Amino acid sequence: GQQLNQSPQSMFIQEGEDVSMNCTSSSIFNTWLWYKQEPGEGPVLLIALYKAGELTSNGRLTAQFGITRKDSFLNISASIPSDVGIYFCAGRTYNTDKLIFGTGTRLQVFP
Amino acid sequence: EPEVTQTPSHQVTQMGQEVILRCVPISNHLYFYWYRQILGQKVEFLVSFYNNEISEKSEIFDDQFSVERPDGSNFTLKIRSTKLEDSAMYFCASSDKGFAKNIQYFGAGTRLSVL
Numbered sequence: 001g002q003q004l005n006q007s008p009q010s011m012f013i014q015e016g017e018d019v020s021m022n023c024t025s026s027s028i029f030n031t032w033l034w035y036k037q038e039p040g041e042g043p044v045l046l047i048a049l050y051k052a053g054e055l056t057s058n059g060r061l062t063a064q065f066g067i068t069r070k071d072s073f074l075n076i077s078a079s080i081p082s083d084v085g086i087y088f089c090a091g092r093t094y095n096t097d098k099l100i101f102g103t104g105t106r107l108q109v110f111p
Numbered sequence: 112e113p114e115v116t117q118t119p120s121h122q123v124t125q126m127g128q129e130v131i132l133r134c135v136p137i138s139n140h141l142y143f144y145w146y147r148q149i150l151g152q153k154v155e156f157l158v159s160f161y162n163n164e165i166s167e168k169s170e171i172f173d174d175q176f177s178v179e180r181p182d183g184s185n186f187t188l189k190i191r192s193t194k195l196e197d198s199a200m201y202f203c204a205s206s207d208k209g210f211a212k213n214i215q216y217f218g219a220g221t222r223l224s225v226l
Contacts, residue, residue, distance in 0.1 A: 040220075041220070088154065096167060
């Protein structure tokens with residue numbers, strides 16, 4: 001089946017540092033979404049991407065839809081303690097609503 | 112801000128028992144979903160539901176599972192005879208659009224513990 005591989009698996013950074021994580025697949029996706037999940041909560045949507053090459057920002061977050069449509073990355077600039085959580089990419093292929101989630105990147109930010 | 116509401120937050124049940132997980136989607140949304148997340152793993156799609164019928168389901172969603180929209184506001188997931196491996200977080204999601212511009216908003220989840 002379709003799989004999304006996220007890297008890195010976890011990151012431990014200091015407050016103020018920039019963060020970069022990515023998601024890759026062997027399949028083509030038509031939509032890429034990035035979600036954040038905090039303990040005991042459901043995934044919260046951060047950014048949605050619909051077109052190959054699209055670059056979208058949401059505050060300190062920037063995400064890009066890869067040109068090949070098989071990858072996406074998320075950058076967080078000037079990290080703060082409340083950025084702590086698990087970041088999931090999710091992709092959707094043509095003609096389906098089903099989201100396929102990545103394996104997640106666990107982010108820890110130290111003051 | 113409108114949100115997806117799930118109840119209960121935690122359900123403990125004995126193996127073989129039936130459970131019903133409840134969701135109230137965002138009020139003007141028409142597309143509904145259930146996902147599950149086994150502890151420490153990624154979120155997995157179970158089923159999508161539109162216009163009072165299942166649109167798509169995964170291999171996980173076998174005959175033990177069913178979904179229903181019993182009234183205009185609730186969306187339920189029933190597991191007929193729970194197994195130990197059904198223990199997971201179950202997330203409901205909803206969207207106001209299908210396909211191309213579909214954005215799914217997730218509830219906080221129900222933790223199901225099967226003993």
